[in-house]
Amino acid sequence: MLRSKGLATVVEAVSLARAQEPQIELELWGTPDPGNPTSYTVDELNQLTTIDGVAWMGKAPDIATVWERTDIAILLSESEGMPRALMEAAGYGIPMIATNVPGCRSVVRDGVDGFLVPLNDPVAAAEAIVRLARDPASRNHMGRMARQQFDERFSRDAVVPKILEIYSRLITNRENATLVQLPCDHGSQPILS
Structure with a gap:
């Protein structure tokens, strides 16, 4: 739950997307890292849950629980090495929305298995969210493409x-x-x- 992972931009994007599609909901999974000064605090995460459509879920019991509940994976990070969360999402066949930064570009192929959006651009992220929310066929196709890429590049x-x-x-x-x-x-x- 680090600030550099773009959580503020994700929350803003989801709020913008909900103005068009009120059924969109955001689940935040993870716990604060008190040893990291860039981590959100428990109080800050609880405050986010006061925003309509945002729920902080805390620590996941296991990663399968998270991805089996997910329709779209979103990582609007400032920078990444090789983003494990996106590779996991691809492995579960989840379409992805990520920032167009190194690392994220290594996993997400824009328009193929998800969308790449500019850094710190909640409007572009909201447009991508709404586009996928409104088009289950594209969501399913992108999810299949993500899984195919996972099998070809990231599987054991x-x-x-x-x-x-x-x-x-x-x-x-x-x-x-x-x-x-x-x-x-x-x-x-x-x-x-």
């Missing part, structure tokens, strides 16, 4: 062979490497080249 069957290939190359390169002695402040240590 896709990832494990790639990891094994990397380890194999590293072992082969180490066996073919020569030792070079370079002086260091703490003495001379062998360095692989």
